Amino acid sequence: MAIIASNFKTNHTRKSTAAFIEEVNTFLKEKNITNEVLVFPTATSLDSFNTVSNLTVGAQNAYATQKGSFTGEIGTEQLDEFNIKTILIGHSERRHILGESQEEIAKKFNFYKELGYTIVYCIGEPLEVKEQGIEQTLEYIYEQFVGIDTNYENLILAYEPVWAIGTGVTATNDDIKAVHSAIKEKISKPLLYGGSVKVANVHEICSLDGVDGALIGTASWLVEDFKQIIENTKDL
Numbered sequence: 001m002a003i004i005a006s007n008f009k010t011n012h013t014r015k016s017t018a019a020f021i022e023e024v025n026t027f028l029k030e031k032n033i034t035n036e037v038l039v040f041p042t043a044t045s046l047d048s049f050n051t052v053s054n055l056t057v058g059a060q061n062a063y064a065t066q067k068g069s070f071t072g073e074i075g076t077e078q079l080d081e082f083n084i085k086t087i088l089i090g091h092s093e094r095r096h097i098l099g100e101s102q103e104e105i106a107k108k109f110n111f112y113k114e115l116g117y118t119i120v121y122c123i124g125e126p127l128e129v130k131e132q133g134i135e136q137t138l139e140y141i142y143e144q145f146v147g148i149d150t151n152y153e154n155l156i157l158a159y160e161p162v163w164a165i166g167t168g169v170t171a172t173n174d175d176i177k178a179v180h181s182a183i184k185e186k187i188s189k190p191l192l193y194g195g196s197v198k199v200a201n202v203h204e205i206c207s208l209d210g211v212d213g214a215l216i217g218t219a220s221w222l223v224e225d226f227k228q229i230i231e232n233t234k235d236l
């Protein structure tokens, strides 16, 4: 059973998010699809969605706090309002664009772990590291596990090579297999692949050894495409 996750990033409005979730919900129900489906809308589009059990709405980010003075951030008081219990942590856009350090990420991880959240934890190397070879790539990735409890029961991992995100350049099957098998040797948790996953390649990627699903940005934002992605992986 594949895990299929959509990261909206900074896309969709409150209105279009509600329509998207409603449509995916109906689709899963009518087709009896058992894939685990996760959707991460913007913070402004979170709400109490009434969904089938295998469709979960999560937060793309939140601060390690219940509430307080952290301008621009949200905490568990805001997530609890909508019963959100799933969070994405460590995404490369937060690491590299928003400047989150491994220390801050680990602090966030531990805070949400203590509260029992399902955590989708992202790891992945930039191009200059990939070009140095598989050993350096794995070394870089292992650094992203510093301070992270990889035995946490509600943990899902997502390997997202930075150079493959939003670029249209998907990692090759060999690239994916090499990293996934190395991580799987150390950590037995579901491991998603992310980075230019599309309708056309999602089945092949999710069929690879060590790949338990996909975390998708661009190709998931049109609901028709996202439904097709789910359809294409429903037998896995």
Ligand SMILES: O=C(CO)COP(=O)(O)O
Residues within 6 Å of the ligand: 007, 091, 160, 164, 165, 166, 167, 168, 194, 195, 196, 197, 215, 216, 217, 218, 219
């Ligand atoms: O960052 C991603 C999902 O979190 C992947 O983004 P793309 O699917 O747009 O490459």
